[in-house]
Structure formats: structure tokens, C-alpha cells
Amino acid sequence: MKIAFLVQGLFEKSDSIGFDCVYEYERVRALFPQFANQIHIFAERFEAERYPDVPIEDLDAFYAWCRANPDGTVIYHYCGAWEKMDTFLVNLPATSVVRWHNNTSPWFYFSKKRYLAHTIVGFENIIRIATKPNLFFWVNSVFTRDQFVALGGQASRSAVVFPASRYLGKTADVQSPERRFAPDGTINMLFVGRVVPHKGHKSIVSLADRVRLITGKPVIVHFAGREDDVKAEIEVHATRYPDIEVNFYGEVSNAELDKLYQISDVFLCLSEHEGFGLPVFEAMRCGLPTIVWSTTALRELMVDHPLGFQHYDLNMFAGAIFALQDEEVYRCVLAAQQRVLESYTAQILDGQLLDALAAVKGDTDTRLHTVLPPALQSQPEIAHAVLEQMQKAQSVPKKFPLVDRDSGYNLFSRYDIQTFRKFFDRSERLRFAAFENFKNNGQYRIEAREFHHREGKFVEDVLYFKPGPYSAGHLIFGPYKDLPIGNFTVMFDVSVTSSDLKSVVFDVSSQKHGDLNHVRTPLAKLSKGMPTLRFRCDDENDIFEFRVKFESDFEGEVTFRGVILSQI
């Protein structure tokens, strides 16, 4: 048994994919001690100190291992498009495994173009490799397997292996009498997960207000997890509920997380997309009652959880929190959660790993039989006749062109409404763009809202920096936009008032070429006209940003209304 575990990076602090790779490497070695020296782990980039007991090897060593072991199996922990490696694995003589933890669906990133482009690339890559005959997929849930099939993969070339968790071995004494719901009269609600659009942070804030309404108790919301600029939107949403206290903690250490689990009364997961949903299991292992919107992977994983609700209903979720105030309900839920946890244990993971390794090498018939619908499996004679025909079909291979098709059970959502509406409105704007262009003299405004900033605040369409001290550096930057090929001018629509500042620097830079042009504009001149820069875009895939920079610390007030773009 020769196995190479491969992952692109093993250097980040909270990296679930890296952790999963190392866990599988260690478990497979433990399960096959006689072959331990034939099982290796490789990474393109790694920090040995982060995994002191793991003998991680580099990519050169990986390629050498593949040359020396043409019959070996590579288990590649996929975390995004890595075309060089995809091509390499597709061309290997032996079957390789792609370990896939799902990708976030594009509709969640509709207003975040950068992420949208990234997630589309990720999906396209899965589509590209899903049909390669010598790749086998280890997916992290049945939901992810359905997603794999929807993208053109065959269920018979996949196996479900749950992800690893740091908390797998943790146990909590859930029946301890000290454990009570909201003992001090305040309800503390916790969610742990990246602060990204689809994790349901806003829903939790809305829910908190309904909980306050029905219980009459103060409610505090705690959010832990790596943050990005979505946090600002959640904060704006939270201002609609002034009676709810919302705390963001960012990425926290294990000790800080343990503390949060201790002070919280209930864990909420209203995430709209989960490949597995580790934090829910981790919260249950820490003895917290959890309330879950059982969508995507959690639909199947929470089937035995009394508070795992399949339909989105804030009143239902709030009702569940209300019910937890009843001591008997509280105890009953905690006991039921222990049963749910039995569906995700280290032993189950070991079993899945063994089955998945066997499936990679196993015979086709067994694989095909396992993916037949239950109604067919229950009719052995018919199933046998179908399998005979399937064998025949496999001996007459054909490359089916991948025709666009639906995923099988796809409900039209409110996101779809929003997406199609925006799309059609913009299509129409595009049709009439020549007239709009003509009215505006070919000048197109990129609104201030599309930009990033340091210490500013959006007031309607304007990015405003109130009078005060600001440190030197780029105050405004973005929008990280790709452009059509052409020669452009960009005008900065900005006003600056300051007593100690002489000039402001405006620049254009691109991801591929860095600084393209810049100008230092005296403050006096800024009030008379807009600073204007010329630049050229010669690559449709390049990303551009327009920045406002202050060369020294200053006291002042800044108003930014976006930039105006035109072609020459």
C-alpha cells in the first residue's frame, strides 16, 4: 500500500483542509501500521513548526515519489483550482483521489464580484476534472456527492468521508446540574464560522430580536470567526435592532473559543451553505444546545436532531430558544444531541476511510450497485439485469458531451429572484448603453460604495471621513475591477479639507503591472478640478484599483464620491 497525501498549503492557523489532510495521513498510518513507511505527506508550502510531529515533504519529493511509485495512490486535498497539479494527476497511470470539501455557491457572492469570479473558477475546475476517468472523489458529505453529480461526476466514482475535527475526542458532561439555560437572565447566542455572506449572521441578528420579543429577556449575540468586509454589512443590519448587543471576536484561539462555548447558552447555525458543518458538531461536543437550519449537508446530518429544522422560519427558531427555558426541554435536547454525535465519531471516520480506500481499488460492480436507487436495490433480479447492461455499457465507452442541465431538485429561491432581476435590468441597461453613454459623454461613474477604505463611513452614496486625525497611507482603494481592453482616463471625485496637509497622491495600479500612473495634487488645486490619470488596460484578466494616498499623518475631513472612467 503506497499512498501520498498531498495538499497545497500547511501553514495557516485555522486551516480545516490542512487539518483534515494531516488527520487522514495519521489515521491511515495507524490503520495500516505494517505499511506506515509507505505512506507520505507532501505540501507545496508548509511550516514544519505548525505540525511538529508530521514529516511533511515538499513538491520535489512528491514528484520523485510519483516517479518511484507508479502504482501508488495520491490523495490530493483539493482547496481550489491548481491546474498544474490537476493536469499532473490526470496524466498519472494510477487512479488518484481528489478530496473535495465542496465550494460555496455563486449566488451568495452576487454583490461581491471578486469572490464570485473566484468561486466560478473553482466550480469550473471541478467540472473539468469530474469526468476524468482516473480520478476518484472523496467527498465530505452526501450533499457534496450530490453536488459532484450535478456537475457531471458519476456517483459510482465517489465515496463519502466526513471531515476531521479537533473536537472529535472531546466529551462534555451534559447532565451536570450546574449546566443551565441563561442562568443570569440574559440569553447568550453563539455562532462560530467565517464572517462571509452565506453563513447566516444577519439572520441570527434578526432572530435575536424575535427571541428578545418572545422571552422578554436581553439577548447578546457572539460571532467568532475570520472576518472580511461583509462584517460591515452585518453591523449595518444590526443597527436595525438597537436592543440586541452584537459582539464580533474575529479569529480566536482554541482557549478563547472554549471560553465562548462556556459563556453561551445556545449555538445557532443558520448558515445557508455547508459542505459538512463542523461547528455544529463542535458546539454539541462542548455541551451547548444547538439550533440548526438543516439545509445543504446539515439536512442529512441533523436528521435525528430535534432542533434541526429543515425550513427557514425565524419564528420556529425563536420558538425553539424559548422552549429551552424549560428545564426538562433543555435536558432532553442535550440528551438527544448526544445521540446525534454518535453519527460522527472517530470510529465512523476510520470506517469511511477504509471503505473509501477499498472503493478506489475495488471492483466496478460493487461501486455501481451502491449507487443504484434504493427502489432498484430492493429488486435484486431487476438490479442484476441493469448491472449486466451497465457492464456492457462500460465496455462500449463513450465520451458524453456535458450538456447544461439542472441539478435534479433545485428550488427557485429568493436569491434567484434577486439575481435574475438584477441580470435582466442590467441586460436592458446594456442594450440601451449607447444612449446612456451619449448622455454622459462616455463618462462612467464607479460609485464610492464599490471601494474599500480605512476609517471612513458610507453616508448614502458618499464615503465620508469625519474631521479628525488620520494616519499616512492609502485611505481609499479598490474596486479591484477587470476592464475591457482600451486606453482610459480616470477622474477622482474627492474633496479634502485639512490645515496641515499640502497634497494628496492619486494612483492607478493593476495586479499584473503594479503602479501604472500616479499624480501628486496640491490641496488648493483639488478644489478646482478632479485629478485625472491616464492608463491602458491591455489584458482583460488584469485587475485594477484606484487609490487615494496621504503621504503623512494629517488632521482633516475627506469626502469621496467615486471615480469617473472614460475611454480615449
Next chain:
Amino acid sequence: MKLAILAINMSERNDSVCNDVAYHYRTLSSRDPAIKAVRIFSNSYDPLAFPDVPVESADAFHEWLRQDPSITVLFHYCDGHSHFDEFLREECRNVIIRWHNATPPWFTFGFQNQNAAHALLGYENVIAFINCSHIRFWPNSEFTRDQLIALGAAPERCHTVYPASRYLELPIPFSSSPAQGKTDDADDRTLDLLFVSRVVAHKGHINAIAVADRVQELTDARVRLNIVGKGFEDPNSFSIRLRKVIRNAKAEVIVHGLVSDETLINLYQTSDVFICLSEHEGFGLPVFEAMRYRLPVVVWATTAFRELLIKHPFAFPNFDLDLFASAVNALDAPGVKSRLLEIQYAILQTYSAEIIQSQIRDAIAAQDSCNWPQPIPDDLMRPAIRYLPRIGCAIDAARTSLYNSCPQGFDEGLVFDSHINITSLYDIRMFKDYLRQEKELVNALTVPVDKPSITFEPSEFSMRKGVYSASFESDSISLPLVDIEATHLIFGPYVQMPAGRYCAIMHARIQNSTQQGVRFEMDVNVDGQQLASRIITISSGTHDINGKVAFELTGEAPMVEIRLGALAPFRGNVVFSGATLIQTDARKRSLPIRLVNKMVRPFGRLWLVGPAVKRFPKRLVKAISRKVSKVRNKGT
């Protein structure tokens, strides 16, 4: 309870929705003791279509509701908007919407955008109904019910009632050998596959051909796919694509089009297997009809089929051409077909008149809020909580109390995903298009423009007999010559344009097979008033016309109609490629810089063009006028 059954249309005997309406009337008027009075109304009906159903006018409906506002209205909803929507939402106290689901826009998006836009309008209207908490729903399957819940309807507002079908009253034949089948002289080396459906993008015609092709590759028999259903001749991009796929098919494909009942029954009885690889079904009646005729079916178990055919061994949830083809070929193995027919017989028992009547009774009982027990939300009926009654009761009480102060289970300001949503290949294509479109827009808004212009596609115009769109023409080898009347042949696109001077060009090729010349008039109209016209005389033979008509638009966002009409009847045809409007008084103006891009979409939702706009032009124009005034006031 008094019940008013309201239908958009009750004039087509064979229409499935009309049959469903009639079935509800018959059931509720004769058997249900809870119903004191039932009347049926429609604003379009033919008394001969359903002689036993006394349909009354829409006026009578309004009169009855005026007399007694407590009457329950069972409205058979048919996509898009209707004149009743606002009344039902705002004036009526007790409303049930009967919904047969709607095709989502992703199936037609990108190549039949008008259909996609229309589909979106329909869904927006359904959401408007959902947002009224007094409205309940009768979906036609659990899948459709799921769809309503995904859009925000509380589960207890939705009661599944299967659709009525003409075949429901027929006895289900059951015998160990096929009652009828191919005649003895039929070629037993031919495998006949049957598929029955309208020719529209989401019904899986191309998938069915792919299965037939794969079966052909794997078997020695000759494979013949019979496709039945209307729409094949429609000049749209999907039927054009389908024709190309059929031309390249390995299996023989016979398109029967719309056939008589007798022909269809004959096809059910003589085919070997029914295949259905539809991508979206609210219920999927043809599969049940095929099973009723003892035809083995092989199905891609999507949408409603996933639940309805859960016990069917050949209903495959995962798309796999090899699996579909293997199932078809496995029917030849000894005992497989007879066992399958036994299972299908059992499945047919789950869709019967008795079951529908019981569903209707339950749904009517749930309508009465005094009745006990009240429906329990699905999430409290799950096995994980059903057996923990203390938890379930506590949650139910708290939730019910919250619904009094928060009548919706969602926050108006938040968008939420449906509870089952897997990223599909359509999603990937659509979002890629979206990214590409943004770049195109930046280019179109920044590149220097001297003479703004826009070209309208043929699909944005109405066309009379003898007129073909250019894309359709390119697919056909030769177009027929037909007798064309002296009337307006092409008219549209009914689009609001900015004021200014324009010239309009119509791109058409006219074939005149008569000996004498024929005069045509091309004209431009606004609000029914002719602004400009031009007479063109076409002699015998084929001629391209690209004549220009100059005109001036004044006022606020006038709605433009361009027409081409024959002034005398002739024999021939017209191939139309669209019309272009060019602004001719374009001069660069200096704009105050603060206004740049503040005048975005000054004409409102311009995608409401062509046939869609004709449904409510007055309302649209008013809305646009309001929008334009608002923008202008802001600008000054």
C-alpha cells in the same frame, strides 16, 4: 363555507388546468358537507367545453364577493399577472391559490430571454401572494409545496392536492402479460421509445435523444424515439437547436407533433418503453398516463418525480446516460418487464380519484381556522421531535404566539436561500455571463459614441402568417410560399425611447411570387399616432429591404411601435432580421459632472418589451413617467 372557484380560462376541453378546475367544482359541489355553496367563475369560458359546469362571468364573481366578503376564493393561478391578483391580495379575506408550479427562468435564460423574464415575473407574483399571510395554497405535489415553502410560505399554509387528469376515471388494467402490444407483423428488431411533452427547453427532449442514441450504441436492435407534443414548429431558438440535435441523432427520431387521443393511445400501446428526462415537473402526468397504459417507464427522478416515483426501480435521481440506457435494455431480460409492471401498478394506486378527493377534503378542513386539530408544521412532525412531545408543544406554542406579532417567518430585509439548492451547470453559465456582461457594460458606457443606436431582435416583434424570423430561416432549407393578407405583417417592439430625432431601419427579405409588384408601408407610431411612413414597392422576385424612415420623438419616454404592412395581398414570404433605431441629432453635450451616471435607466424596466408589455402598457407607462419625473427632479 361558501366557495368561489375562480379560473382565468375555462374554454379548452383538453387543457389540464381547465380539467383541474372542473374536477374541483364537481367534487366540491356534490360531496363536501362543509361547503354550503359553490359557484365557478371565469373571465373567458366556453359553455360547451364543460357542459356540466355552470361557469359564470368575472362580473358575477365580483358581485358575489361584494355581497359576502367572507366567501373563500379558490383561484386557479396560471403564471404571470391577472386582473384578479390585486383584488385577491387586498380585498379578499379568505383566499386559496391553486398552483401547478412554474418553470424557473434558468432553463430559457440566455437564449429565450423573453420567456425567462416572463418566468421571473410569475415568480415575483407568487412571492407577492406569499407575502400576504391570509392567503393559503394548494400545490399540485410535495415538490411544488417545497417550492412555496422555499419562497417563504409557512408549511401549514400549503396543502398538496394532486392534479386531476382525464385518465383518472379510467380503470387501471392489470394482467401478467401486456394487454396489447406491437402487432405481429411489426418489426421485432425495432425498439420503440416514447416521450410525450410540449417542445420547451426544460422538458429534456435533448436528454431523451441522448438516451436513445446511447441505447442504439449498446443494442443490435433499431432504436426509434417517438416524440409527441406541440411546439416543434415554433420558431424559437430551442426548437431550432432541437432540430439540429435530431438531424445528428444516431437513433431514428420521429416527431409526431400534437396527435389525436386515438393516436396517442396507440403509441402508448405499441411502444416498448416510455422515457422522461424532464428537468422540471410540477407533477408529471404523462408518466402516470404511460404507466396506466402498462408501458414500462424510465425516468430521471428530478423535482416532483423524486417523491412521486420513489418506489419505482427505474426512476434514477442521478443523471447517468449509461444507467438510463441500461435500464431500457434490461427490460429484455426474463421477468424484468413483468415485475416492473407489477410495481408500476402499485405506484398507480398512489394517484387516484379517491386520494385527490381526500386531499381536497383535508385542505378545505384546514381552511376553517375553528377546526381542530390545526395543521402542525412539518418541522415539528419530523421523527426526531415527534416522539419528544414536550419539546414540540413548547416550540409550537411559542411559534404560534410569535406569528401573531411577526406574521412572516422571515425578515423582509433579508434574502434567504431555498432549503434545497445545489449549484447546477445552469448556475455556472449564468454567473459567468453575469461577469462578462459587467465588462461589456463598462465598455459600452465608456467607449466614445457618435450616433447611439439599438437593434431589436425579431423575437421582440409580433409577426403574422408568412413572416419568419431570420434565425428560423437559416435553419430551414426552403421556406414555403403562402398567401399573405393585406395587413400589418410585423409590429413591435413597444419600447420607451429617449426623445430625439431618429431614423428606423427594418431589415427584411421579401419574396414576392406574384407577377405584379406589391406595395408595402413601413411606419413609426407613438401612442397610436403615426409619426412617419414610407411606401416601398416590391416587384416579383426576392428583395432585401433596408429602407429608412426618419422621425422625431418628443415628450417623456414615448413608447415606439414600428410596423411593416402589405397594402395588397400576395403570395410569398417575408424573412425578418430585426429593426434598428439610430439617433440622428446626436451632439456631444457637456454634463455637470455630478450627474454622471445618476440618470441610469431613465426609462424604467426596459426589458418589458414585446408581448410582455402589452399585458399592462398603461400601468407600465405610468410607472415609467413617475420614475422619469423623479430622476429629473433629483437632477435639477
